[in-house]
Amino acid sequence: MNVGQTPGESAPQRFLVTRQDIAKFSTAIGYPMPAGARAPAPVMFYLTMGMARGRILTREQLGVDGLPAEETALGGRFMAAGTEVWFHEDLAVGDVVTVRQKILDDTRKTGRHGDFRLVTVQREYVGEDGRLVIDERYTRVVR
Amino acid sequence: MVNTGPGSGREQGIRQVRRLDEVDLFLFSAALWLPHRIHYDRDYTRAEGHEDLLVHGPLQAAIATEMIARHVRSSALRVCHISYRHVAPAFVNSTLAFAALPDPEGSGRAAGSFAVTVGDAESGQPTTRGVVEVGPMTTARQARGTLAP
Numbered sequence: 001m002n003v004g005q006t007p008g009e010s011a012p013q014r015f016l017v018t019r020q021d022i023a024k025f026s027t028a029i030g031y032p033m034p035a036g037a038r039a040p041a042p043v044m045f046y047l048t049m050g051m052a053r054g055r056i057l058t059r060e061q062l063g064v065d066g067l068p069a070e071e072t073a074l075g076g077r078f079m080a081a082g083t084e085v086w087f088h089e090d091l092a093v094g095d096v097v098t099v100r101q102k103i104l105d106d107t108r109k110t111g112r113h114g115d116f117r118l119v120t121v122q123r124e125y126v127g128e129d130g131r132l133v134i135d136e137r138y139t140r141v142v143r
Numbered sequence: 144m145v146n147t148g149p150g151s152g153r154e155q156g157i158r159q160v161r162r163l164d165e166v167d168l169f170l171f172s173a174a175l176w177l178p179h180r181i182h183y184d185r186d187y188t189r190a191e192g193h194e195d196l197l198v199h200g201p202l203q204a205a206i207a208t209e210m211i212a213r214h215v216r217s218s219a220l221r222v223c224h225i226s227y228r229h230v231a232p233a234f235v236n237s238t239l240a241f242a243a244l245p246d247p248e249g250s251g252r253a254a255g256s257f258a259v260t261v262g263d264a265e266s267g268q269p270t271t272r273g274v275v276e277v278g279p280m281t282t283a284r285q286a287r288g289t290l291a292p
Contacts, residue, residue, distance in 0.1 A: 021174075024170075024173070024174040025174045027170060027174075028167070028170040028171040028173070028174040028202075029171070029202065029205045029206050029209055030161065030167075030206065031209050031213070042205065042209050042212070043205075043208045043209060043212045043222045043225075044201065044204065044205040044208050044209070044225075047175055047201055047205065048174055048175055048176075056176065062178060064180075065179065065180050065181070065187075065191075066177075066178035066179045066180040067178070067179055077181075077191050077192075078179070079181075079197070079200070079229070079232075080199065080200030080201060080229050081200075081228070081229055082200075082226075082227055082228040082229055083200075083201065083204060083225070083226070083227050084224075084225065084226040084227075085224070085225050085226075086223070086224050087221070087222055087223050087224065087225075088223075089281070090221065
């Protein structure tokens with residue numbers, strides 16, 4: 001884990017996919033834990049490595065909204081806007097994945113409820129052999 | 144979580160209905176180590192201008208995607224591409240209808256495509272729309288094991 005990384009910088013985070021993490025995610029989305037020692041994780045299990053980028057921040061590093069203070073400091077309220085993901089391979093217990101993130105786009109817009117920003121990040125999930133496993137674009141609204 | 148169970152059929156597509164409560168929102172936030180307050184602090188969330196606690200957009204997408212993945216698995220297919228837009232807020236304790244309809248006009252690259260809609264079952268207001276494409280499983284993938292239905 002890299003504590004205190006600036007959003008948008010692509011400091012790689014390395015993860016081991018564990019049975020416990022898959023069990024937690026499966027339960028959270030209301031599906032049974034996959035059976036079999038090397039059974040694939042639920043399709044969107046990658047979120048557990050991407051959404052918070054696996055970072056365990058100190059309490060002081062979290063803003064009043066619960067998000068990293070460095071993001072909150074950019075101003076506004078955050079909501080998920082959309083996502084597009086290509087799944088080249090499935091993830092399973094024992095996989096080691098490196099996640100790289102960078103900001104692809106940060107655009108100001110005007111809508112019915114006033115001005116807002118659309119921030120799109122790209123996250124690449126790469127296996128130990130260097131192959132791209134998952135390619136994600138995730139967009140948030142910042143008002 | 145109230146789950147009426149998956150329905151299926153070529154004409155009707157794949158459907159299920161769920162009512163996601165505070166515990167569901169907590170479990171998803173915990174699984175992601177996501178402390179965003181709009182998913183558990185009602186007073187704070189209302190102060191931000193929302194009607195009530197918000198159901199995570201990615202939770203809606205994850206449920207819909209997994210519903211499709213488990214449906215197509217018996218045909219040796221896997222999800223290879225997803226695209227979702229969260230078009231309106233979904234609030235805690237609302238009953239959400241998940242529907243995935245086969246789309247014959249879908250991408251030619253994939254073996255199949257589903258048009259996905261998640262929405263409030265009572266008002267009919269869509270909250271998330273998307274497209275999920277499926278393709279053949281790899282040999283390595285098939286050798287990995289089985290999943291509970």
